[in-house]
Amino acid sequence: xxxxxxxxxxxxxxxxxxxxxxxxxxxxxxxxxxxxxxxxxxxxxxxxxxxxxxxxxxxxxxxxxxxxxxxxxxxxxxxxxxxxxxxxxxxxxxxxxxxxxxxxxxxxxxxxxxxxxxxxxxxxxxxxxxxxxxxxxxxxxxxxxxxxxxxxxxxxxxxxxxxxxxxxxxxxxxxxxxxxxxxxxxxxxxxxxxxxxxxxxxxxxxxxxxxxxxxxxxxxxxxxxxxxxxxxxxxxxxxxxxxxxxxxxxxxxxxxxxxxxxxxxxxxxxxxxxxxxxxxxxxxxxxxxxxxxxxxxxxxxxxxxxxxxxxxxxxxxxxxxxxxxxxxxxxxxxxxxxxxxxxxxxxxxxxxxxxxxxxxxxxxxxxxxxxxxxxxxxxxxxxxxxxxxxxxxxxxxxxxxxxxxxxxxxxxxxxxxxxxxxxxxxxxxxxxxxxxxxxxxxxxxxxxxxxxxxxxxxxxxxxxxxxxxxxxxxxxxxxxxxxxxxxxxxxxxxxxxxxxxxxxxxxxxxxxxxxxxxxxxxxxxxxxxxxxxxxxxxxxxxxxxxxxxxxxxxxxxxxxxxxxxxxxxxxxxxxxxxxxxxxxxxxxxxxxxxxxxxxxxxxxxxxxxxxxxxxxxxxxxxxxxxxxxxxxxxxxxxxxxxxxxxx
Amino acid sequence: xxxxxxxxxxxxxxxxxxxxxxxxxxxxxxxxxxxxxxxxxxxxxxxxxxxxxxxxxxxxxxxxxxxxxxxxxxxxxxxxxxxxxxxxxxxxxxxxxxxxxxxxxxxxxxxxxxxxxxxxxxxxxxxxxxxxxxxxxxx
Numbered sequence: 001x002x003x004x005x006x007x008x009x010x011x012x013x014x015x016x017x018x019x020x021x022x023x024x025x026x027x028x029x030x031x032x033x034x035x036x037x038x039x040x041x042x043x044x045x046x047x048x049x050x051x052x053x054x055x056x057x058x059x060x061x062x063x064x065x066x067x068x069x070x071x072x073x074x075x076x077x078x079x080x081x082x083x084x085x086x087x088x089x090x091x092x093x094x095x096x097x098x099x100x101x102x103x104x105x106x107x108x109x110x111x112x113x114x115x116x117x118x119x120x121x122x123x124x125x126x127x128x129x130x131x132x133x134x135x136x137x138x139x140x141x142x143x144x145x146x147x148x149x150x151x152x153x154x155x156x157x158x159x160x161x162x163x164x165x166x167x168x169x170x171x172x173x174x175x176x177x178x179x180x181x182x183x184x185x186x187x188x189x190x191x192x193x194x195x196x197x198x199x200x201x202x203x204x205x206x207x208x209x210x211x212x213x214x215x216x217x218x219x220x221x222x223x224x225x226x227x228x229x230x231x232x233x234x235x236x237x238x239x240x241x242x243x244x245x246x247x248x249x250x251x252x253x254x255x256x257x258x259x260x261x262x263x264x265x266x267x268x269x270x271x272x273x274x275x276x277x278x279x280x281x282x283x284x285x286x287x288x289x290x291x292x293x294x295x296x297x298x299x300x301x302x303x304x305x306x307x308x309x310x311x312x313x314x315x316x317x318x319x320x321x322x323x324x325x326x327x328x329x330x331x332x333x334x335x336x337x338x339x340x341x342x343x344x345x346x347x348x349x350x351x352x353x354x355x356x357x358x359x360x361x362x363x364x365x366x367x368x369x370x371x372x373x374x375x376x377x378x379x380x381x382x383x384x385x386x387x388x389x390x391x392x393x394x395x396x397x398x399x400x401x402x403x404x405x406x407x408x409x410x411x412x413x414x415x416x417x418x419x420x421x422x423x424x425x426x427x428x429x430x431x432x433x434x435x436x437x438x439x440x441x442x443x444x445x446x447x448x449x450x451x452x453x454x455x456x457x458x459x460x461x462x463x464x465x466x467x468x469x470x471x472x473x474x475x476x477x478x479x480x481x482x483x484x485x486x487x488x489x490x491x492x493x494x495x496x497x498x499x500x501x502x503x504x505x506x507x508x509x510x511x512x513x514x515x516x517x518x519x520x521x522x523x524x525x526x527x528x529x530x531x532x533x534x535x536x537x538x539x540x541x542x543x544x545x546x547x548x549x550x551x552x553x554x555x556x557x558x559x560x561x562x563x564x565x566x567x568x569x570x571x572x573x574x575x576x577x578x579x580x581x582x583x584x585x586x587x588x589x590x591x592x593x594x595x596x597x598x599x600x601x602x603x604x605x606x607x608x609x610x611x612x613x614x615x616x617x618x619x620x621x622x623x624x625x626x627x628x629x630x631x632x633x634x635x636x637x638x639x640x641x642x643x644x645x646x647x
Numbered sequence: 648x649x650x651x652x653x654x655x656x657x658x659x660x661x662x663x664x665x666x667x668x669x670x671x672x673x674x675x676x677x678x679x680x681x682x683x684x685x686x687x688x689x690x691x692x693x694x695x696x697x698x699x700x701x702x703x704x705x706x707x708x709x710x711x712x713x714x715x716x717x718x719x720x721x722x723x724x725x726x727x728x729x730x731x732x733x734x735x736x737x738x739x740x741x742x743x744x745x746x747x748x749x750x751x752x753x754x755x756x757x758x759x760x761x762x763x764x765x766x767x768x769x770x771x772x773x774x775x776x777x778x779x780x781x782x783x784x785x786x
Contacts, residue, residue, distance in 0.1 A: 129743065132742075136736075136740045138736045139731075139736050142731070142732055142733075144732070146736050149736070485739075488735075488757050489739055492735060493726060493730075493759045
């Protein structure tokens, strides 16, 4: 008597011959089928008859034979209907290239301890061995977090490449983004960029960006004015509104500071012999006025106080103060691009991604949880290293930190790349910016904390499904190897980074997973998608300056300002870049959208539903908050947060 | 890592079967991995783990409780804190090759802190890596 099995296989490719064998200890090839469809996205079903009772299906092996030409095959999943009428899901979501075979487990998530038979243990081990050969660590620049060992995008394993390489060709996209002729028209395509263009010179606008611009991470409450900024009461008296001395204002928590000391000593771009470019390392003091708005009250453009390093004030001549603010904006742009964006979202996310592929098999619940948040991250970074931030790359064309300065900046910024600085609420608190009462207009903080809590709650739900105690966490060797890989390789084994070497409790695991998911989704969204809004108006975010910072007051002219700002050619590249970076992909997947069903079990699907519901509530709350605002803040609205770093 | 070395290390693995031989090390000679010492003393292995080197150690321990003594193997990757990023990255890849030679171990360790080389700690981890612990009542 034969046993009938129906198999439903979902592929995206066309005519192929394939073989399906259903493995149970001693395996036999028992079935063969041919797809007939010519277009992608095809679904086929096959009936397979077997003589013996197969028992529980442990593994399915898919083999592909090559036809006349190379044709890669993307297999989404296989559904098996048993003679008893049950459905078993075998998720895949991988490319089958050449004549390789893929062996699939059913979709139920399993910790290492759950696999007790030799055949399953071996499958797990073999999978990790293969992955560790394919995904290797490499140091791109000394001092950097380690990244993927690949020379180019096409070198990467097929499973993590972009679907369409043209889509992310930087050279193609940046040059088509904005034709040179249109520069004089300055086409504003968002309400915010329009507002920026009109109000960029205002002190309120300047201060506001530290809270809700595209780099809202630097401002901190000033607990003591540093000696290197010898600002006196006389200087700032006309800016203060509470009849208090400067010291008293500091004690009350009304003074804020942004220090660009990281830029001190960084080499400016020397790649263009015709254009000398300059960097500064300013210090900016800000004040919370009686309307609770944050405004600048003092700017010193260098780190070492002295007669040729004056402290610029709002009471100075118009162009003196304006140029000082422009210099701060330019410095902010550099820190934003290289530290806030490149290092602290892109490179960090890549570390998590590589460690995940190396240490977590597809059957592990944490692989299933994290993989949607790693989509295209290694690929985009590899492309960036290939075209953008390499020697003589696009970055060198328009940025004062091109030509090597950006490398120095990342190296310097590594000491601040600590685990706790990636814990969003902790980091906000460490900067003294956590009080909603004291600082009411910090939407980045408010929305960020909401999203952090929602992600944490989701992570906790998933952890509770698979880890019934802290002991189970400790004994999960694959999880511990994942955490270890991040520490030893990604973070270079630096103890001071504060990254854990081991995770011992469910609570800590929830925090760890939240750091990963938040960084790859929300944090990146917050600092990336505002680039067009805030940086498309060049004077608000000059990517380079062509004259050195002023060293005395009373001499700045409008001509000096125009000559300092970037030239037309550089402005074009910059515009192309900020436009391209701010685009969502076609078919973007936003936070909580999980169309690939790596998880098949009901409890997790319920947790996902609950997560999506939480996120929807946050979307509504943010929309309500933004109603009637001239400057709405929407970068952390979950419906605008892609799941992963992919641009 | 070349094939000649792999054959030489098969010889080392054989010698692990002799009762007194407890450990085999693999060290870097430039960018090649070569057999290091083999010998009795775990303390000697620990001394070789300095901040500027990378080492792979395949060490035999006897664990067990009153009811049964068991031999267990640990694969230890030592990466000193001062090892450069380039060399650090390579250890990830090379460990895969070492594991082609050394296949049977209860647990593997990646260690940069000397404290974690403590014999009791390693033995305890190996104990947890499998098998019942009959001494539970006395702990």
